[in-house]
Amino acid sequence: MEKLQFIVLTLVTILSIFSDQILVQSQVSLEYVRPPPRRIITTPHDRPEAHPQQVHISLVGKDHMRVSWVTTDKNAPSTVEYGKLPGKYDMSMTGEHTTYRYFFYKSGKIHHVKIGPLEPGMTYYYCCGGAEKEFSFKTPPSKFPIEFAVAGDLGQTEWTASTLLHINKTDYDVLLLPGDLSYADTQQPLWDTFGRFVEPYASRRPWMVTQGNHEVEAFPIIHAHPFVAYNSRWIMPSDESGSSSNLYYSFDVAGVHIIMLGSYTDFDANSAQYKWLQADLAKVNRQKTPWLVVLLHAPWYNTNTAHQGEGESMRTAMEHLFYNARVDIVFAGHVHSYERFTRVYNNEANPCGPVYVTIGDGGNREGLAMMFQKPSPPISLFHEASFGHGRLRIQNLTHAHWSWHRNDDQDSTVRDDVWLESLSSTAKCKGTAGDQRQFKPIGDEL
Numbered sequence: 149m150e151k152l153q154f155i156v157l158t159l160v161t162i163l164s165i166f167s168d169q170i171l172v173q174s175q176v177s178l179e180y181v182r183p184p185p186r187r188i189i190t191t192p193h194d195r196p197e198a199h200p201q202q203v204h205i206s207l208v209g210k211d212h213m214r215v216s217w218v219t220t221d222k223n224a225p226s227t228v229e230y231g232k233l234p235g236k237y238d239m240s241m242t243g244e245h246t247t248y249r250y251f252f253y254k255s256g257k258i259h260h261v262k263i264g265p266l267e268p269g270m271t272y273y274y275c276c277g278g279a280e281k282e283f284s285f286k287t288p289p290s291k292f293p294i295e296f297a298v299a300g301d302l303g304q305t306e307w308t309a310s311t312l313l314h315i316n317k318t319d320y321d322v323l324l325l326p327g328d329l330s331y332a333d334t335q336q337p338l339w340d341t342f343g344r345f346v347e348p349y350a351s352r353r354p355w356m357v358t359q360g361n362h363e364v365e366a367f368p369i370i371h372a373h374p375f376v377a378y379n380s381r382w383i384m385p386s387d388e389s390g391s392s393s394n395l396y397y398s399f400d401v402a403g404v405h406i407i408m409l410g411s412y413t414d415f416d417a418n419s420a421q422y423k424w425l426q427a428d429l430a431k432v433n434r435q436k437t438p439w440l441v442v443l444l445h446a447p448w449y450n451t452n453t454a455h456q457g458e459g460e461s462m463r464t465a466m467e468h469l470f471y472n473a474r475v476d477i478v479f480a481g482h483v484h485s486y487e488r489f490t491r492v493y494n495n496e497a498n499p500c501g502p503v504y505v506t507i508g509d510g511g512n513r514e515g516l517a518m519m520f521q522k523p524s525p526p527i528s529l530f531h532e533a534s535f536g537h538g539r540l541r542i543q544n545l546t547h548a549h550w551s552w553h554r555n556d557d558q559d560s561t562v563r564d565d566v567w568l569e570s571l572s573s574t575a576k577c578k579g580t581a582g583d584q585r586q587f588k589p590i591g592d593e594l
């Protein structure tokens with residue numbers, strides 16, 4: 149039985165890699181060659197069956213946290229005990245659990261428990277399912293300043309380890325991940341090793357993620373339902389943001405409204421995602437949340453030769469919504485390199501459009517996307533094919549500092565940084581695009 153399972157999974161993986169290669173090769177120039185990636189780290193399960201593993205936390209609503217973990221033991225309770233002092237848990241919440249099957253793989257018991265209300269900027273100590281092992285996390289602040297770490301296309305290699313060590317060296321409040329998490333690519337045990345690999349980081353600070361192409365894991369007829377592992381393991385606050393799908397949602401934290409979109413679910417004007425985005429943007433109150441940030445996977449602006457044009461249909465469908473709402477920054481992944489654009493709308497520099505950043509350089513097994521178009525278009529201000537992560541420190545209502553930190557082996561080196569002014573405080577961009585008709589919006593307005 150195990151032999152058959154191995155053969156089927158191997159065939160499925162070969163099919164997956166082969167189809168990905170065809171897709172990539174059909175869309176990039178022949179000279180594009182990725183350098184050798186570093187070794188995958190497979191983090192073993194070394195705890196008793198009932199003990200929590202793969203612990204990670206995510207923000208839910210104004211003052212709650214979702215604690216998620218996996219146990220091999222199907223009888224382990226979905227309970228979190230927590231408090232403000234180590235070893236002293238005066239609060240307890242019980243939540244839900246799920247499992248899923250993928251061909252011959254059956255997941256462990258995946259627990260999700262919402263705890264709170266929690267105080268902002270506070271350290272809490274917690275344990276899961278009655279096990280002794282203690283974890284702790286710090287809640288984000290309720291006011292500026294707030295600092296986000298941003299890393300996409302993470303994977304679980306030695307490069308990923310380097311990126312996460314650098315992220316952890318300096319304190320931050322929330323990690324934002326614009327898609328492509330485990331690179332399990334149908335090999336479900338790699339979701340488990342990824343969960344264990346990131347636990348030291350994801351159990352301490354909330355990880356807010358959206359999905360990439362490596363999360364789809366669907367095959368016509370034999371496994372038609374996409375995102376099964378992702379939706380079971382990484383539940384995000386869709387209910388709390390009026391979304392009917394775990395693939396797109398939004399949340400507020402310390403004066404920032406953050407929207408996570410799905411590049412691999414419908415996004416045309418008749419789609420549920422489009423209508424949800426339109427409604428969500430209409431509700432944003434820039435007095436309360438002066439900063440407006442969006443994350444998605446396939447970049448709308450990209451001068452790398454890899455994945456050219458893959459975000460174009462989503463851009464043409466939705467870009468006017470971002471522009472009219474005065475979105476400040478859009479982070480994307482997918483392309484394994486770093487690139488920062490000026491403020492852009494409809495392919496032209498525009499002082500009221502978002503700054504676009506590609507940060508798909510977390511460290512996955514596929515290596516870097518080395519080739520950029522020449523000459524570089526003037527809207528692209530900086531690009532470099534190196535592994536690394538970004539930092540967005542929102543200083544106050546009006547100003548934020550963005551920096552990109554390259555992995556120079558053991559060291560983290562700032563290679564690009566810029567101060568940004570929120571469009572909510574930029575006099576010439578106040579109001580909607582109805583006041584800015586010289587920029588010719590390409591669709592309906594809010």
Ligand SMILES: [Fe+2]
Pocket residue numbers: 301328360361362445481482483
């Ligand atoms: Fe991707």
